[in-house]
Amino acid sequence: MRNKIIALMDNAVRTAIQRGLLPEISLPYIEVEIPGNPEHGDYASNVALILASPAKQNPRKIAEIIQSNLSDPENIIARTQIAGPGFLNFFIKENIWRQTLQFIEEKKENFGSSSMGNGKKVQVEFVSANPTGPLHIGHARGAVVGDVIANLLKTSGYDVSKEYYINDAGNQMNNLGKSVLLRYRELSGEKIEFPENCYRGDYIKDIANDVIKKDGKKYLTADDEQTIRHFTTIAGGVILDEIKDDLRDFGVNFDNYFSEKELYKNEGVARLLDSLQKKGFIYSDGETLWFKTTDYGDEKDRVVVRKNGEPTYFAADIAYHKNKYDSGFEMIVDIWGADHHGYMPRLWAGVQALGHDKDTLKIILVQLVNLLRGGVPVAMSTRSGEFVTLREVLDEVGKDAARYNFLMRRSDSHLDFDLEVAKQQSNENPVYYVQYAHARICSIIKMAQEKDMALPVYADINASLLCEPEEINLMKMMARYPETIYGAVRTLEPHRITFYLNELASLFHSYYNRNKVVSDDVKLTAARLFLVKTISIVLQNALKILGVNAPEKM
């Protein structure tokens, strides 16, 4: 709908220019918004105000010119008005809103989907935690944000691939193997000292125990370095499997798990660095190799090969991103913890050196989660192994409540996650508010069917019976759903969907309390049944994108 208005405006301005009523000026992107105040119409545009300065004319005068050049071939506008300093307000005919009901019936689960992505290949990479321990609550937020962004892109016609990058080539993994070895020795009766950089969680002991059960004590006398490598592989595998299980139960599934080790095969990283050096992006100071990231606005140049000859994480990351582009992805979305923000200029520099536009790499920062229980902060310390895992959150509050709660804020703002509130089945928990609206509708429809009132199709109802202001508002709200999706995709901001859902559910609950859907009036009942049915479709579609269930009963 909004797009239609934009097109009409665009046409009107062009026509006015052609007729010489307005000077030749380059057309700005026409902005059409939904005014907060209903007296200002269903849609409002400020083009006249924008054009006032370049056209050197009074904005109200311009608005009048545009207004008189508007043509409305589809006959959707009831009236227009010029208001304030030069706003052009549009009032849409009520019947047009009713048509959206028919549109929803046609589209069903595809209402809100579009082809704006045009099959563009996009990769969304997220979570990407080292397999050195179970996922905790901090990873959970990134997991949901990434998953929902992928869903949004998919529903908008992008060809999306979800990837988990396994950082399994660095020191951290070695420390993991070492930790297992230490616990192994301890369980075998040796006294050990546990260093700072090792992992203390109980899961390490479990893994060590399993090794003892399987292989006995034969590693006590083996070569340490070899054993650590072996234990690293075992532990990494076990932990990654657990991570996959946790994610699956959280509703997050990946298309691909990419191991950092892959990058080093066939001297991949070294060859890439070599070619970048030949192109002049990398220079040597005699001992180390430096990437000239300052050429692209970074604070300082960055090391890619250390004094000891080992490539840095950054070096591997350039290779990794080259691999992404080489795989045919035209747009790449990386989802990071916000504490990595300082790393952005570096990676953008790398991407540009590879010959890609900076804008093709979107980086979404996800802020920390403050975990609370009944308003009291829950102490978390990774070093000591005391943290609340994703698994524990899932067991305690459930998938739907957890996911929904993580999506209620912009991802770059801090989030308070209160376990007590999230598991409460009360009005403090917005996920139930929305799900309840859906369950209520299902219940109404079921009851109607029990009374032999079948769910009608649009062709069989008299939609003009839906004339209560609340009914028109519900239709307007539903007509906004595709626009909401569009906005969420454009900005990669999933939280817009939860805000939309809350508003739609609120309108419905309010409507429900004031008006009876099922009554003695057969025709009115049919029309209203159809209306609430379309609401349930929109609720389902939006919840599906969030990966949250739309239950028929609660």
Added chain:
RNA sequence: GCGCCCAUGGCUCAGCUGGAUAGAGCGCCAGACUACGAAUCUGGAUGUCGCAAGUUCGAAUCUUGCUGGGCGCACCA
């Protein structure tokens, strides 16, 4: 010290790439089931959008400075 992000009612946050009278939820007060599910609804109170300048028809939104908080500044990942 340098850089990035944030600052909106008592609390937690929206505010759609500059718009008209700044919005929700929670909490507080007062009400609504002999009607489709009260996990719901109706009404009420609450604001110098951190402070100060600037840009313009118009600023919570953009610029600069300041205050206060978070994070980052590795040859770690």
